[in-house]
Each structure stands twice: as structure tokens, then as C-alpha cells.
Amino acid sequence: MFIDYRLNEKGWLVDARNGMISQHDIKRDYPLKPQLPEFYEKMKHRTKITSDYIRVSGSVGIAMCRNVTIEELQNFAEALHQLFPHSQFHILNVRNRDVDEEIVEPEIVRTGYSLQQIHFRDIHEKGTLADGNILSWRGCETKWEKTLTSKFTISHNMSLYSLKKKYIILQLKKIFSFGNRRKKYKDELYALRSVLRNMQDKINQTSSSSA
Numbered sequence: 001m002f003i004d005y006r007l008n009e010k011g012w013l014v015d016a017r018n019g020m021i022s023q024h025d026i027k028r029d030y031p032l033k034p035q036l037p038e039f040y041e042k043m044k045h046r047t048k049i050t051s052d053y054i055r056v057s058g059s060v061g062i063a064m065c066r067n068v069t070i071e072e073l074q075n076f077a078e079a080l081h082q083l084f085p086h087s088q089f090h091i092l093n094v095r096n097r098d099v100d101e102e103i104v105e106p107e108i109v110r111t112g113y114s115l116q117q118i119h120f121r122d123i124h125e126k127g128t129l130a131d132g133n134i135l136s137w138r139g140c141e142t143k144w145e146k147t148l149t150s151k152f153t154i155s156h157n158m159s160l161y162s163l164k165k166k167y168i169i170l171q172l173k174k175i176f177s178f179g180n181r182r183k184k185y186k187d188e189l190y191a192l193r194s195v196l197r198n199m200q201d202k203i204n205q206t207s208s209s210s211a
Contacts (some may be wrong), residue, residue, distance in 0.1 A: 001043050005033070013039075054084050061152040065094045065122065065139070073115055074108070081112030089113040092151050094144070096122040102143075118147060 004016035011028040011134070013023050020126050025039055026032065073093055095117060097103070103119040105200040120133055129136045138144075 001047070002040070009200065051084075052086075057087055059088045059090065060084075060158075061090045061092070063092045063094070063148055063152070065096070067095065070108075070115075070117070073117075074110075077110070077115050079111040081110075090152070091115045093117045094122060094147065094188075095119045116151075118195055119146075149184070 001020060002015050002022065003013045006016055008014050008021070012023050013026050013032075015023050016201075022039075024201060025042060026035055049184075052070050073091065077089060077091055080087075089112065091113060098121065100121050103115040105119075107114055107116040109115075120140065120143050122143070124133055124138055124140060125142065126133045127136065143168070154156045
């Protein structure tokens with residue numbers, strides 16, 4: 001990744017081949033080239049971790065909000081299936097529309113993956129950035145949470161780590177903010193730990209009762 005790259009108008013690093021953007025891993029106040037070796041190592045590490053998790057997973061859920069054609073989404077799904085033939089991918093793409101009515105497209109099911117698009121008004125409850133809402137990038141949180149929890153489920157037999165990953169996925173739009181980000185993250189992390197402890201306690205109680 002990012003072997004062929006460019007900087008956009010905001011100073012973010014953009015992969016010239018696939019359009020992937022790195023906002024936070026490059027310091028914009030420092031020369032770019034001296035930072036690249038460490039940046040590449042970090043990307044390799046992240047890719048390896050993600051690939052390892054996918055390889056040991058029988059079922060993988062992917063939620064995104066790409067404004068691309070259905071053919072491009074299917075090409076993406078096919079490429080994933082070729083890379084990880086033993087995994088089953090469930091891909092959900094959310095598209096923004098100007099009206100409140102929600103549209104759910106028929107699910108496409110193929111060998112190695114399923115693909116579905118949902119259209120809804122993906123605007124934050126407090127308005128847009130033009131309205132002074134710095135959290136507008138989160139989109140419509142209530143609809144995202146409803147959609148994710150209805151489309152992706154977890155087993156009660158999963159480990160604490162898996163529950164942690166699931167909870168983080170569902171809460172991604174709530175953890176980070178561009179205001180007092182460090183304090184917000186710290187507060188959310190404490191809340192996350194509390195929820196995970198409660199979830200693990202319930203699973204332990206269920207396991208004890210079954211035994």
C-alpha cells in the first residue's frame with residue numbers, strides 16, 4: 001500500500017492505485033520521505049494482523065459507506081474471496097439519500113460472499129459541519145447502530161476479546177471526536193471496559209448454568 005502515492009489538498013497521504021487515505025499516520029509539519037519507512041512498517045503490521053484474523057474466521061462482516069457502483073462492490077467481494085477462499089464475507093454498504101425513507105436492496109449471494117446495499121438519510125442528528133456540528137462525520141448514529149445490530153450478530157460463546165472487538169465495531173462512530181478527543185476517548189474506554197466486564201460475567205453465568 002501507498003507505494004504510489006500523492007498528497008491531497010489537506011495534506012493527507014493518498015494511495016494512487018486504490019484511493020485509500022491515511023489521515024493520522026503522517027505528521028504534516030515534518031518532511032514526508034523520512035517518515036515513510038516507519039509508515040510502511042506500520043501498514044504491514046496492520047495488514048498482517050487483519051489478514052491473520054480473517055484467515056481464522058469462518059464468517060466476516062464488513063460495513064462501509066462507499067459511493068461506488070454495484071459492479072465495483074462485487075469486484076471487491078470477489079477479490080476478497082480469492083484472497084481468503086475459506087472465509088465467508090457479509091458485506092453491507094450504506095448509501096446516503098436526501099429523504100428519510102429507507103431503501104433496502106435485495107441481497108446478492110454468491111460463493112464466498114453476500115452483498116447488500118441500504119439507502120438512508122445518513123446525516124447526524126445535530127446537523128452538518130456547516131451547521132457547526134463537528135461530529136457530523138459520524139452520520140446518523142441511530143440508523144447506523146440499528147442497521148449494524150440487525151445485520152451482524154455474535155455468538156454467546158465467543159471470548160471476551162471477540163466481544164471487545166464486536167463492541168468496538170458497533171461503537172466506532174461514538175468513540176472518536178475532533179473536539180477534546182483525548183478526554184473523550186479516555187471516558188469511552190472506561191465505559192467500554194465496564195460493558196465488557198458485564199458481558200463476560202453474563203456469559204460465565206450462562207456457561208455455569210449449562211454445566
